[in-house]
Amino acid sequence: MENKSSQKKLIIIQLTGGNDGLNTVIPIENDIYYNARPHLSISKQESLKLTDQLSFHTALPYFQRLYFDGTLSIVNNVGYPNASRSHFHSMDVWQTALLSAHKHNTGWIGRYLDENAHLFQHNMGAIEVGNILSTVMRGHQQKGVGIDNFVDLHNHLKGEHYQSLIKRLPQIKTLSNDNLHHIYELLVDSVDGLDDMYHRFTRRKLKTPVAKNVFSRSLKMVTDLIISEVETQIFYVSHGSFDTHVSQLPVQSKLLQILNKGIQECIDALTTHDKMKDVSILIFSEFGRRLQENNGKGTDHGAANNLYIISKHLKKPGIYNKLDSLDSLVEGDVPFEIDFRRIYANILEDWLNTHSRLILNESVDKIDIFSHSAGLT
Amino acid sequence: MLNHNQKIIHLLHRTTGGPRLKDLLRFQSQSIIAIVDELIHKSSTYKQFTRDQVFDKNLDTLKKARGVKYRNRVAKRRISDLYIMQLAKGEEQLREKISFFWHDHFPVNVKNPGQTLSYLNTIRKHALGSFRELLHAVSREKAMILYLDNNKNIEGQPNENFAREVMELFTLGIGHYTENDVLEAARAFTGWNNKNNGDFIHIQKHHDKGSKTILGQTGQFTGDDVLNILLDNKQTSRYITSKLYQFLTGQTIPNGIKDSLSDQFYNSDYDICLLLRLILNAEDFYAPSVVSQKIKSPIELITNLVRLLNLEFKNATYLYKIQMKLGQIVLYPPNVSGWTFGKSWIDLNTVTERLELGDKFLSNKTIRINKPLLSLEGDEDSGEDGRPKNGNQFNFSSIENFLHLDPEENMKQLAQLLFNRLSNHLDVLIAELTNRWLTGDISTKDLLIVLLSQPEYQLN
Structure with missing residues (x-):
């Protein structure tokens, strides 16, 4: 059975392309917002009320429910110094969790695996759904695994070709060729790890409805794996693209609907199986968008943004901090108040019970969305 | 032996x-x-890549419709393709291979296709010449100057990015200079910049003309002086x-x-x-400890297959997507220290892709990327069923003819070509495949697919 501390799970959802936070959590009493967005602003009446000041986009009714249940925390004005408006660079900063991202190719989850490899006997500590491994999953020695569909991959490796290769391992071991060993051993270990996953999954006979889109399909796999009690602790899913330079309203609305529904299905299933007490979900985007709408009924790349955490162990559910008043923007964008690495530090220390300093390469003053040692409860 | x-x-x-x-x-x-x-x-000759090989009317149309950034992404992918095909099929094989070593040694990743092309030509041109000339030339490339921020390096506000990397990564290696050497060298590189057309320019009014001390030598050094001190x-x-x-x-x-x-x-x-x-x-x-002991980098694996099978790709993002899946994209190095070679190329994320790459190419299989990636903008290659719109072309008739001449003996030679020292322990498999091929049980294409999917093919 798994080590106790690896039973706390973290799902990270990356909203790729820069989600417009101002139209997700809407400042319904702020004239500056309405004046800057004659075509794109969302009115008080058309939105889902949270407080006297803030409302959710209508596509997010489930998020509104989580908010009133006390299991959602909205952190406003999150970013980092000298915000980059480049998707690639900003995403690198968020994934490496290093401001000098261009010189590094390890991510914070990868470095978490480096420090905690002993927890995962099948080397499946972190899974990114998809077949391209992002920087975030790469550590110095360890890395996460990119899996699109673990059932397919399992069956594929159980096929004739791979099984015949696996049988060759004893013979390969007689050769003096370290790199060839590596390939054969990797195949053997991967089949072991996937076998374990597959058997835990099939034992539970989970009904798997056909998902309608990539995001809900991805999240469905994550949910199934958590319910199946696999060793994997961290799951990474991307959703997008939120890069709404033109015709923002319908595009963002559709993407948020998919997000809302996917999260609802995920949490419903986890709750049914009594797993939600062990799961936290982090939802972020590489940057927010400019307050002033552009001429294409869209918005351009911005800076600080809001970020969402879903968990039953929130010290401060609801609105963690006030949304910027928008009256002193920096180059037209919301300035950052909370460095995102402070949130990572909080998650690492208090949810994943590890030393954030080793992973973030410096001592970062954590915030307190999770209370101290929430991950040990 | x-x-x-x-x-x-x-x-x-x-x-x-x-x-x-x-x-x-x-x-x-x-x-x-x-x-x-x-x-x-x-490889004594050298043919530069020209803008005409990259830019055409389609790109102009794309620029009008989608903007210059979009056009640039597509254009850079074209250069990347051009270079891979040159690595696989160019006449000057040694030059191209060693230029790839320099690409990893001087890794530059900029968005502008014109700057990328110029940089690439410079490392190809000097690949087999003098490292002295190569270092001087690549240091003046706009791609390099922008990538390592030397355009922001001006008197009074030195930016030491280039000065540090030129010592740490390009010449001496870490531990052979002091922090003070970096600071002083940064002052010497002040004013190194480029014109809009990419030509190098030393902006005198940005240059710190004062005295500097670098690696024990003192003088009113310029950037060229620093490079020569490092080379000496x-x-x-x-x-x-x-x-x-x-x-x-x-x-x-x-x-x-x-x-x-x-x-x-x-x-x-x-x-x-x-x-x-x-x-x-x-x-x-x-030595036996060297031969067939190295894991092929993704680029080596791709070029090996392209060269062996005389492959042509008819879809513009096909190669790019393959490289993305295998974890190494030409002209998109991850950072200034280049790629990490060795075992880390092969993990659960890449192992099946790598083993089945020959099959992918020969069977025209789709390269599927299943998450939102902005860098794939302009990917219009997939048809409605997800397959590539246009098939890959290949030609292995010379292999087929060779096998027909003397099947048993030549099959062994083919195995040696593919697995070199590792072909011995595949004897049983080779014998079985020879029989099946002779009896018509498998076609030459299927034979190749099986051979290329052996882990032994991953090493060279």
Whole structure:
């Protein structure tokens, strides 16, 4: 059975392309917002009320429910110094969790695996759904695994070709060729790890409805794996693209609907199986968008943004901090108040019970969305 | 000990896009020294990539419709494709292969296609020349100056990014200079910049003309002076010699030959061909501990297959997506320290992709990327069923004809070509495949698919 501390799970959802936070959590009493967005602003009446000041986009009714249940925390004005408006660079900063991202190719989850490899006997500590491994999953020695569909991959490796290769391992071991060993051993270990996953999954006979889109399909796999009690602790899913330079309203609305529904299905299933007490979900985007709408009924790349955490162990559910008043923007964008690495530090220390300093390469003053040692409860 | 064929295959693996049947047959009667000579001689010419090979009316249309950034992404992918195909099929095979070593040594990743093209031509042009000239030339490239922020390096506000990397990564290696050397060198590089058209310019009013002390020498140094001070330092020769040795052999250079090789390289004023001859003609290059012991980088794996099967790709993002899945994209190095070679190329994320790459190419399988990626903007290659709109083209008739001449004997030669020293323990498989092929149970294409999916093909 798994080590106790690896039973706390973290799902990270990356909203790729820069989600417009101002139209997700809407400042319904702020004239500056309405004046800057004659075509794109969302009115008080058309939105889902949270407080006297803030409302959710209508596509997010489930998020509104989580908010009133006390299991959602909205952190406003999150970013980092000298915000980059480049998707690639900003995403690198968020994934490496290093401001000098261009010189590094390890991510914070990868470095978490480096420090905690002993927890995962099948080397499946972190899974990114998809077949391209992002920087975030790469550590110095360890890395996460990119899996699109673990059932397919399992069956594929159980096929004739791979099984015949696996049988060759004893013979390969007689050769003096370290790199060839590596390939054969990797195949053997991967089949072991996937076998374990597959058997835990099939034992539970989970009904798997056909998902309608990539995001809900991805999240469905994550949910199934958590319910199946696999060793994997961290799951990474991307959703997008939120890069709404033109015709923002319908595009963002559709993407948020998919997000809302996917999260609802995920949490419903986890709750049914009594797993939600062990799961936290982090939802972020590489940057927010400019307050002033552009001429294409869209918005351009911005800076600080809001970020969402879903968990039953929130010290401060609801609105963690006030949304910027928008009256002193920096180059037209919301300035950052909370460095995102402070949130990572909080998650690492208090949810994943590890030393954030080793992973973030410096001592970062954590915030307190999770209370101290929430991950040990 | 290796037989002559094994030596030839090894040499071709490490110095070209990959061994082909016809190369092996042609070189069988020549000595290693003569083959090395021929490889060098064939690479004595150089043809630059031209803008016409990249930019066309389609790109103009794209620019009007989607903007310049979008156009640039597509154009850069085209250059990346162009370079891979050149690595696989260009006439000057040794030049291209060694230029790829320099691409990893001077890794630059900028969005602008014009700057990328100019940088690429510079490393290709100097790939087999003098490292002194290469270092000077690549340091003046706009792509390099922008990538390492030297355009922001001006008197009074030095930006030390380039000055640091030129010492740490390009010449001396870490531990052979002080922080103060970096600071002083940064002052010497102030004012190094480029015009809009990319031409190098030394902006005098941005240049710090004061005295600097670098590696114990003091003077009113310019950027060129710093590069020459670094080149005059024997540590640079040791560092480059070790790194090129590692690239060619996959092994750390033994202490016993390090000084001798680097001294000869230094005394030749950094003649890259001289160093290549010293490494490639030495007996230890053909030691069993070197041959078939190195994991092919993704680019080597791709170029091996392209060259072996004479592949042509008819879809513009096909190669890009494959590289993305395998974890190495030409002209998109991850950062200024280049790629990490070795075992880490092969993990659960890449192992099936790599083993099945031959099948993908020969069976025209789709390369599926299933998450939102902005860098894939402009990917219009997939048809409605997700398959590539246009099939890959390949030609393995020379392999087929060769097998027909003497199936049993030539199958062994083919296996040697593909697996080199590792073909011995695949004897049983080879014999079985020979039988099945002879009886018509499997086609030549299926035979190749099975052979190329062996883990032994992942090494060279």
